[in-house]
Amino acid sequence: VQVEQSGAEVKPPGSTVRISCKVSGYTFTEYYLHWIKQAPGKGLEWMGLVDPEDDGSVYAERFQGRLTITADTSLDTAYMELSSLTSEDTALYYCRTGGSTNGFDMWGQGTMVIVSS
Amino acid sequence: DILMTQSPLSLPVTPGEPASISCRSSQSLLYSDGYNYLDWYLQKPGQPPQLLIYLTSNRASGVPDRFNGSGSGTSFTLKITRVEAEDVGVYYCMQAVQTPRTFGQGTKVEIK
Numbered sequence: 001v002q003v004e005q006s007g008a009e010v011k012p013p014g015s016t017v018r019i020s021c022k023v024s025g026y027t028f029t030e031y032y033l034h035w036i037k038q039a040p041g042k043g044l045e046w047m048g049l050v051d052p053e054d055d056g057s058v059y060a061e062r063f064q065g066r067l068t069i070t071a072d073t074s075l076d077t078a079y080m081e082l083s084s085l086t087s088e089d090t091a092l093y094y095c096r097t098g099g100s101t102n103g104f105d106m107w108g109q110g111t112m113v114i115v116s117s
Numbered sequence: 118d119i120l121m122t123q124s125p126l127s128l129p130v131t132p133g134e135p136a137s138i139s140c141r142s143s144q145s146l147l148y149s150d151g152y153n154y155l156d157w158y159l160q161k162p163g164q165p166p167q168l169l170i171y172l173t174s175n176r177a178s179g180v181p182d183r184f185n186g187s188g189s190g191t192s193f194t195l196k197i198t199r200v201e202a203e204d205v206g207v208y209y210c211m212q213a214v215q216t217p218r219t220f221g222q223g224t225k226v227e228i229k
Binding site for chain 1 (some may be wrong): 118146152154158160164165166167168171172175177178208209211213216217218219220221222223
């Protein structure tokens, strides 16, 4: 099982970043795909999830309105798009897949996003 | 949102000695299926978090049996029976009973 994220990004304030997360080695539609933020030197913050089976998503309230998480079953890939970037969005972003009840839990390597003019 | 509170936030440990981390939730993590949806993760420096314990007390694949999780409702504990040097890092509890998922602040374990 592999979870491969796209590379680091440097974005100006006010712009939008899109990160991809490609999975392999299991059935993509079997588990939700979560996105987790980790600001420099800080803890883990859950952002939202997508159900690849129906592309339905759930977002943390503080990201509502500027976060979009989607899944493309033809590519076994999920995407996280965050708009209206500020310096507070500078962080490492992880995708994570797995179930809550069977111990299957895989994380991507993380994608660093730096918001800077 | 469910608030997760860990203690201590910093834990110096001696190799070979036991260690314990507490995690409390602002609401019960007991689901209708009878399980408490509480997971424990370890994040080693420069790595993504790795699952140690799921559903309160089940070790993930490959996790040594010196790691033990217990608890129910709103109070949970991760115990390491004999700490080894490779156990250093930041430990997080996470509730998985509802969205948004929420994490504890993290407990940094380091060798004395």
